[in-house]
Amino acid sequence: MTADKEIVLSVRHLTKAYFAAGEKVDVLRGVNLSIAAGERVALTGESGSGKSTLLHLIAGLDRADGGEIDFSGTPITNLGEAGLATLRRDRLGLVFQQFNLIPSLSVRDNLAFQSRIAGRHDAxxxxxxxxxxxxxxxxxxxxEQLSGGQQQRVAIGRALAVKPSLLLADEPTGNLDEATADEVLALTRDLVAQTGCSLLMVTHSTRLAATLDRHIRLSAGLIA
Incomplete structure (x- = not known):
C-alpha cells in the first residue's frame, strides 16, 4: 500500500458472531484492514473463515457486533439503512458469484441500472x-441468452458504470471455467485501473490473488 495515497477503506477491530445450534460462533475477532485509493487487494482464506461476512459488513448488507468501518471519511457503522443504501448506490460497486442480473432487462439496461439510479449515467x-x-x-x-462469462461481464460493467470509489467482488469468477475466469479478471483489473477505483476481491484461488497488488489472508477471524 502506498503511504501517500488516500485511504478509501479503513476497518478497525471489527467483530461479528453468529449463533448456531444455540452456540456462539465468532467469525470475525477483531479484523483490521486499510485499502488505499486505486489499490487492488485479494482476500483469501479457508471456507467459512468469514471472507464473505467481511465483505457484507463493508457493504452495509449486515451489521457488525463491534469495531468501525470508515469509507473515505464516512463512518458507515453509524449510518442508518437509508444512508447505507445511498452509499451502495453512489460509491460502491458490488459483484458476487451469483450474477444478480435483472432477467426482464436487456444487457444495455442491466449495464445502466445502477448509474441511472445514482443519477450518474454516462452514455x-x-x-x-x-x-x-x-x-x-x-x-x-x-x-438468459448469455453465457455465464458474459453474464458476469455484465455484472462487472454494471458495478463500474457508476464509477465507484471501491469495487467489492465476492468470488466473482467462482462459477466460471479457468480460462474464462482469467479473462474476466484481467478485464476487471484493467477497468478498475482505468477508473481509479479500489478493489477488494474475495477469491479461493491463490493464483488469481497473486495477480493483484496485495494478497491478504483471513484466518481464525483475523487478517494474517
Whole structure:
C-alpha cells in the first residue's frame, strides 16, 4: 500500500458472531484492514473463515457486533439503512458469484441500472465499458441468452458504470471455467485501473490473488 495515497477503506477491530445450534460462533475477532485509493487487494482464506461476512459488513448488507468501518471519511457503522443504501448506490460497486442480473432487462439496461439510479449515467462511458467487456454486440439480448462469462461481464460493467470509489467482488469468477475466469479478471483489473477505483476481491484461488497488488489472508477471524 502506498503511504501517500488516500485511504478509501479503513476497518478497525471489527467483530461479528453468529449463533448456531444455540452456540456462539465468532467469525470475525477483531479484523483490521486499510485499502488505499486505486489499490487492488485479494482476500483469501479457508471456507467459512468469514471472507464473505467481511465483505457484507463493508457493504452495509449486515451489521457488525463491534469495531468501525470508515469509507473515505464516512463512518458507515453509524449510518442508518437509508444512508447505507445511498452509499451502495453512489460509491460502491458490488459483484458476487451469483450474477444478480435483472432477467426482464436487456444487457444495455442491466449495464445502466445502477448509474441511472445514482443519477450518474454516462452514455459514452457505458459504450466504452460494453466494448471493453466484449458486450457491444449483445446489448439487446437478455441475461438468459448469455453465457455465464458474459453474464458476469455484465455484472462487472454494471458495478463500474457508476464509477465507484471501491469495487467489492465476492468470488466473482467462482462459477466460471479457468480460462474464462482469467479473462474476466484481467478485464476487471484493467477497468478498475482505468477508473481509479479500489478493489477488494474475495477469491479461493491463490493464483488469481497473486495477480493483484496485495494478497491478504483471513484466518481464525483475523487478517494474517
Amino acid at each position: 459514452a462511458w457505458l459504450a466504452q465499458l460494453a466494448e471493453r467487456l466484449g458486450l457491444a454486440g449483445f446489448l439487446d439480448r437478455y441475461p
